[in-house]
Amino acid sequence: MPELPEVESVRRRLAPVLEGRSLDHVEISDARLTRPDDPDLVARELEGEQVAAVDRRGKYLIVRFESERALLVHLRMTGSFRHGPEGALPEDPHRRAVVRLDDRSDVAYRDVRRFGTWLLLEPGELEPYLDARVGPEPLEAAFTAKELGKRLASRKAPIKATILDQRTLAGVGNIYADEALWRARIHPLREARSLEPTEVRALHKAIRKALEVGIARQGSTLRDYALPDGGSGGMQHEFKVYGRAGEPCERCGTPIEKIRIAGRGTWYCPACQPSPLDLAGRRPA
């Protein structure tokens, strides 16, 4: 699933394409994309809207219109965009929507697994919708180590599950959770509330670093992720632990192990990221 770095990379490519343009014609061919709203009705409502800005919040893309309405897009598993001159995009059996812009170019939305969503929100609806679903942006200055610590303090769940919860912080998914925990040398099964202040600070720094490296590489190309110009990201070549079971940890050489946490494959270094049981044995109660 695209996470913050992937969605941010898409946003950076989509913004110059969309900003200032009007939506001349919109075709939505998959009712799942807009349900429970009727796809044709949503398409008619979008026509004539002029794009003011393309923003991101967590894993959501936000197309803000001059009318102060917003189209909230979630790519879920396999959603992606393609941009090209009018009529020039190749046939695609997984195309779910096409937006024709007033500069005679097309933005197409493709989604193999069809879990992605488009939600048209009226003025004033966006902020409450997002506030109910996503916590702070991890790369913003307001997200301090202290703020992270507050959000972990009462949580008994494993730290990995806690940082995957979008209400703890926005945008971290399975890949960047594993990468951040490795960087912070924290075992993914540690109880969130058991982290020492120094560990919280290390994790805060590690989350930011993992996300920043991901953005610098324009995301990771796994499954169907692609940028709007058809290009791909390179982060998959830089993973420290994700998907690397049996390969040596780059810090200590110990083979990376894989376990499952909350149903998600989880990779970590058993030497650099000591298990909660080992820590319990070593520390006075």
Ligand SMILES: [Zn+2]
């Ligand atoms: Zn290691």
